Amino acid sequence: MKPVTFLLRLGLVLGLAASGAAHAALKVFACEPEWAALATAIGGDKVSVYTATTAFQDPHRIEARPSLIARARSADLLVCTGAELEIGWLPVILAESANRAIQTGQPGQFFAADYVTLLDKPAVFDRSAGDVHAAGNPHIQTDPRNIARVGAALAARMAQLDPADAAQFAARWADFSARWQAAIARWEAAATPLRGTPVVVQHAAFPYLERWLGLRQVAVLEPKPGVEPSLASLAAIKAKLAATPAKMVIRAAYQPPRASAWIAEQAGLAQVVLPFTVGGDAQSTDLFGLFDSTVARLLAGRKP
Amino acid sequence: MFRPALLVAALAAAFPVHADTDLDALRAELKDMKAAYEARIQALETRLQQTEAKTETVAAQAARAPEPAPAAESTRRGFNPDVSLILQGKYAHLEKRDERFVSGFIGAGEHGHGGSERGFSIDGSELILSASVDPYFRGYLNAVLNDGEVDVEEAWFQTAALGQGLSVKGGRFKSGIGYQNEQHPHAWDFATNNLVYEVLFGEGYAQDGVQLKWLAPTDTFLELGAELGNGNAFPATNNDSNGANSVALFGHVGGDVGASNSWRAGLSWLRARPHGRAFESHDVNEAGVTGNFSGKSRTWLADFVWKWAPNGNPTQQNFKFAAEVFQRKESGVLACDDADIANPSLCTGGLSAPFAADQSGFYTQAVYQFMPHWRVGYRYDQLLRGDVDFNGSDAGDTFETLADYDPRRHSLMVDYSPSEFSRLRLQVTRDEAQQGVAENQFYVQYIMSLGSHGAHKF
Numbered sequence: 001m002k003p004v005t006f007l008l009r010l011g012l013v014l015g016l017a018a019s020g021a022a023h024a025a026l027k028v029f030a031c032e033p034e035w036a037a038l039a040t041a042i043g044g045d046k047v048s049v050y051t052a053t054t055a056f057q058d059p060h061r062i063e064a065r066p067s068l069i070a071r072a073r074s075a076d077l078l079v080c081t082g083a084e085l086e087i088g089w090l091p092v093i094l095a096e097s098a099n100r101a102i103q104t105g106q107p108g109q110f111f112a113a114d115y116v117t118l119l120d121k122p123a124v125f126d127r128s129a130g131d132v133h134a135a136g137n138p139h140i141q142t143d144p145r146n147i148a149r150v151g152a153a154l155a156a157r158m159a160q161l162d163p164a165d166a167a168q169f170a171a172r173w174a175d176f177s178a179r180w181q182a183a184i185a186r187w188e189a190a191a192t193p194l195r196g197t198p199v200v201v202q203h204a205a206f207p208y209l210e211r212w213l214g215l216r217q218v219a220v221l222e223p224k225p226g227v228e229p230s231l232a233s234l235a236a237i238k239a240k241l242a243a244t245p246a247k248m249v250i251r252a253a254y255q256p257p258r259a260s261a262w263i264a265e266q267a268g269l270a271q272v273v274l275p276f277t278v279g280g281d282a283q284s285t286d287l288f289g290l291f292d293s294t295v296a297r298l299l300a301g302r303k304p
Numbered sequence: 305m306f307r308p309a310l311l312v313a314a315l316a317a318a319f320p321v322h323a324d325t326d327l328d329a330l331r332a333e334l335k336d337m338k339a340a341y342e343a344r345i346q347a348l349e350t351r352l353q354q355t356e357a358k359t360e361t362v363a364a365q366a367a368r369a370p371e372p373a374p375a376a377e378s379t380r381r382g383f384n385p386d387v388s389l390i391l392q393g394k395y396a397h398l399e400k401r402d403e404r405f406v407s408g409f410i411g412a413g414e415h416g417h418g419g420s421e422r423g424f425s426i427d428g429s430e431l432i433l434s435a436s437v438d439p440y441f442r443g444y445l446n447a448v449l450n451d452g453e454v455d456v457e458e459a460w461f462q463t464a465a466l467g468q469g470l471s472v473k474g475g476r477f478k479s480g481i482g483y484q485n486e487q488h489p490h491a492w493d494f495a496t497n498n499l500v501y502e503v504l505f506g507e508g509y510a511q512d513g514v515q516l517k518w519l520a521p522t523d524t525f526l527e528l529g530a531e532l533g534n535g536n537a538f539p540a541t542n543n544d545s546n547g548a549n550s551v552a553l554f555g556h557v558g559g560d561v562g563a564s565n566s567w568r569a570g571l572s573w574l575r576a577r578p579h580g581r582a583f584e585s586h587d588v589n590e591a592g593v594t595g596n597f598s599g600k601s602r603t604w605l606a607d608f609v610w611k612w613a614p615n616g617n618p619t620q621q622n623f624k625f626a627a628e629v630f631q632r633k634e635s636g637v638l639a640c641d642d643a644d645i646a647n648p649s650l651c652t653g654g655l656s657a658p659f660a661a662d663q664s665g666f667y668t669q670a671v672y673q674f675m676p677h678w679r680v681g682y683r684y685d686q687l688l689r690g691d692v693d694f695n696g697s698d699a700g701d702t703f704e705t706l707a708d709y710d711p712r713r714h715s716l717m718v719d720y721s722p723s724e725f726s727r728l729r730l731q732v733t734r735d736e737a738q739q740g741v742a743e744n745q746f747y748v749q750y751i752m753s754l755g756s757h758g759a760h761k762f
């Protein structure tokens with residue numbers, strides 16, 4: 001039994017050392033970069049934010065890596081999209097983190113999709129339809145108005161978890177929100193020529209962006225969500241585009257270029273690679289940059 | 305009639321110079337007024353146009369589905385508990401052998417998932433249920449359905465709300481030792497088990513007991529765990545005692561190297577006190593013997609896993625390397641007798657003598673997803689029989705199955721996964737696990753996952 005008691009003692013000592021340490025900033029574990037950026041915008045230097053994924057990773061499919069478990073262990077607040085986007089890895093992280101604060105039902109667990117009306121709810125839920133999400137399409141961050149909705153809820157949640165800094169969170173959120181609304185008006189004005197533009201998308205990742213800017217989606221390259229397009233399915237889309245032409249084909253930065261490149265060449269479309277989230281291109285260093293870049297890239301794609 | 309031109313001419317004639325300037329002033333005033341009115345009208349028109357445009361936008365926005373207040377918590381999954389079913393089976397092209405064993409090692413014996421049937425066979429179908437019990441616990445069941453029986457592979461609860469990185473698991477669970485041990489066969493990268501786990505545990509080590517785990521509050525993953533159990537699986541035995549017949553300790557560390565690489569390494573220790581552990585073999589003259597072992601069993605297990613994916617995005621390409629090394633020491637008393645009185649063996653009349661074994665081995669594997677859905681993998685298993693003494697001499701002098709032989713196996717596989725829920729696999733194995741046998745084996749395997757299949761661990 002000697003090793004057991006040693007282990008318990010070691011655990012106790014280290015555990016006490018950890019709990020005794022000063023609790024300076026609210027520790028945020030953000031599943032995706034957009035929520036990390038939002039939490040940083042609200043929290044400033046009163047939060048320390050860890051981002052679980054990058055713009056070049058498919059948030060549906062990453063590994064439940066040990067490093068993520070270690071970071072989730074000490075988080076005060078988990079900010080994720082929800083709507084089953086992270087279902088392939090987050091449950092393992094939550095279970096293995098042994099962190100009470102971020103478990104289901106705790107105020108430290110925040111799902112952005114809870115504060116947005118989701119589009120594309122499947123009428124029939126069956127795996128034969130591909131990788132569909134029962135709750136609806138989870139890629140809500142492509143509409144800046146959703147960012148505002150989530151931000152308001154997140155600011156309130158952060159204030160609840162860290163009442164000492166609540167005033168600063170509220171002030172920073174008010175400031176961000178005002179600048180954000182002005183920016184939305186600016187983006188909408190700039191994107192007016194995009195209204196009604198017919199587009200092709202690689203993955204059904206942009207319904208919120210399309211609705212916001214009035215883009216008209218005429219085809220999706222993936223035959224079913226999460227299913228790679230085959231040559232046959234691409235050929236069918238090419239035939240469809242001959243009847244209903246589109247201007248551009250859109251994909252997210254993390255998606256492989258092959259299918260988009262093929263259809264762009266075959267159907268004479270502009271290829272538009274959107275950053276999709278913060279960090280997706282050089283300009284997208286924060287949320288403002290993300291939409292500056294998104295609108296600019298769409299406008300550039302529209303030019304003949 | 306009135307002719308302005310005439311009037312102007314007359315006036316001009318009447319008031320030659322100064323009247324001309326007055327008229328110019330009048331003209332200028334009229335012109336200014338006209339310009340001003342035109343400007344104002346133009347301004348009004350623009351404003352009207354703008355208003356119209358705005359109304360259109362508003363109308364268009366109104367037409368585009370109004371935004372109802374989202375129902376809070378609408379994105380949670382509605383069904384509770386999570387249910388999933390794993391169907392798996394294979395076609396195995398194997399040579400006909402009277403018996404199959406791993407030479408030089410006291411084997412774990414039975415295989416939970418069906419092992420070496422020739423031709424077509426289904427492996428056990430795994431039925432998995434899991435859910436939160438309440439805010440404090442979660443529960444998990446993994447039952448394997450076989451012909452006429454249901455094996456409860458795992459049935460446990462785990463605390464969700466202890467805090468401080470602590471969690472307690474109780475019930476029947478796969479031990480946290482090693483790397484592959486916690487994986488069910490459907491998560492293996494090959495159609496067959498590796499020789500290390502095969503001789504150590506049969507499939508993997510699971511027992512009824514409790515597990516305490518602690519996750520360090522560090523940015524580098526560090527996890528320590530301890531388990532006490534009834535030892536109802538090889539190499540332990542359930543000794544009908546109140547205490548723990550088996551103790552396991554393990555520690556794991558892990559982290560990332562850049563965005564593309566991640567790793568985990570671990571060291572585990574398993575102590576068991578088998579009492580009357582069944583032993584079946586045959587002696588060097590092919591006469592069957594049966595007996596049992598009592599004593600102590602110590603196993604050290606070191607594991608290392610390294611995964612690579614470009615930018616941490618494994619969808620297109622990824623690579624996984626895994627290796628585990630073990631050392632097992634057993635010492636005690638081995639009692640043996642004839643399995644069949646009509647066929648006398650070296651144990652005739654009953655023999656009970658000191659037994660000591662110091663054995664080791666490793667497996668190492670690499671799996672590469674070279675394009676979406678397709679993976680290739682190679683695994684090399686090597687056991688080192690080491691010293692096995694029985695009754696003052698080498699155990700190979702008495703028992704044929706414990707012959708001085710180092711078993712090994714090469715496996716090469718390619719698998720295709722149309723989605724993350726289905727997998728088809730082809731495997732070729734060069735099996736030299738049994739002394740004097742070198743067999744080429746072929747496997748075709750399927751693994752189908754239905755329902756809300758939970759996320760896999762690293």
